[in-house]
Structures are given as structure tokens and as C-alpha cells.
Amino acid sequence: MEYFYETMYILRPDLNEEAVDQAIEKYQTILRENGADVLETQHRGKRRLAYEIQKNREGIYIQINYQSDGSQVALVERAMRLSEEVIRFLTIKQEVPEVEKEAVEA
Known part of the structure; x- marks a missing residue:
């Protein structure tokens, strides 16, 4: 079942635009593959953090x-955990509204 x-x-x-694009592509690729x-x-x-994380203020x-x-969540989170460029991550499973559920099932 898909969620x-x-x-x-x-x-x-401190990452430059190219490094940011590479990181984005890396996690998209892990999910797609x-x-x-x-x-x-x-x-x-770039935004200011609510509190300091690994000596970073933003x-x-x-x-x-x-x-x-759901099996891909663990794979992408593991890659983020091992990555030097990711300082924090969070994954949530979204609730699908009833209207969308009926449309998907139809």
C-alpha cells in the first residue's frame, strides 16, 4: 500500500548552490531508485534556526x-544520518483526505 x-x-x-543541488539530487535519486x-x-x-545545531545558527x-x-524512508534517512551536509531531518507520514482516497480508489 502506498502512502x-x-x-x-x-x-x-556554508554549502554553495552547487553542493545544495547535488544533495537534493542525491536524496531524490535514492528515493526513485x-x-x-x-x-x-x-x-x-537559508533560514535562522530556533536553536544552535552542531554549532550552526542557520x-x-x-x-x-x-x-x-514506506521502505524507502529508512534508506533515505540512513543516508542523511551518515551525511556530513545534513544537520537535521524529519519524516512524517501524511494523512490523505477522504476525497483524495476516493479519487485514488476509483
Whole structure:
């Protein structure tokens, strides 16, 4: 069964635009190669953090929305955990509204 997921991750603020694009592509590729359908990726830009994380006061926020059976979440989170450029990440499973469920089932 397919679910909708949203992963928000924060990259180090000292990365240049090329490194940010490479990181985004890397996580999209991990998801796609393992069967997830990437719906949308939003580059939210550099923002001030609410508190210091790994001696960083700001970070580059990226949000990726995708549809998968759930097995890809562990793979992409493991890659983020091992990565030097990601300072924080969070994945949530989104609730699909009843109207969309009926449309998908039809």
C-alpha cells in the first residue's frame, strides 16, 4: 500500500548552490531508485534556526514530498544520518483526505 511522506531536512549553511543541488539530487535519486514516486521538492532557502545545531545558527531548508510503500524512508534517512551536509531531518507520514482516497480508489 502506498502512502504519502514528507521529509524536511536542513543542510549546513556554508554549502554553495552547487553542493545544495547535488544533495537534493542525491536524496531524490535514492528515493526513485528504490521505487518511490517523488512528487515535489521545495528549496526553502537559508533560514535562522530556533536553536544552535552542531554549532550552526542557520541552515538551508529542503522539503521533499513523495509517495511510497514506506521502505524507502529508512534508506533515505540512513543516508542523511551518515551525511556530513545534513544537520537535521524529519519524516512524517501524511494523512490523505477522504476525497483524495476516493479519487485514488476509483
